[in-house]
Amino acid sequence: MKCAAPDAELLRQLADIPEVRLSGFSVREGLAGTGVTVLKGRNYFGSWRATVQGELVWTFADLSEPGRTVASVDEALRYTLLLILASIAKTHNIRPKITRTG
Template identity: 80%
Template sequence: MNRAAPDAELLRQLGDIPEVGLSGFAVREGLAGTGVTVLKGRDYFGSWRATQHGELVWTFADLSEEGRTVTTVDDALRYTLLLILASVAKSHNSSPRFTRTG
């Protein structure tokens, strides 16, 4: 049986989660035809690429932040969803709040 490359499988799984798009994020194949590019709106958020050993390596758009290497698609999926959730929470917490007076 021919298994999908880990980055292709990650792209498929992220694409199957409607909440990714509903939260303002998008995923697509990397520009070189491999990997997974994650966008926040129209802005580059980060990307996954597969190594020769089948690991997946995350790189943030802000290269000053440390990336992450995982060994399974499930770990990459979980980490990506946590990053999206943290970004949504940060945006929600920093947005102005309107309060009723009177």
């Protein structure tokens, strides 16, 4: 049995979380047929792409913000959910405490 590419697996896992959609976000395959595009409403929020080494690289819609590279789908899933929560909190003027790990 062949394992799914990390970006395809991340897309599947994010799409399976109803709260992503209910919070006004959506995920889809990248325009080039690979990667994961995250939308906030109808606006581009950011995207993940897989590297040859199997890592996942996050790029924000606002390219002035630093991206992030993670080693696993679980880390990418966690980081994406934290970004969504932070965006919701910012919209509602709530300041969640997000701590960086590793």
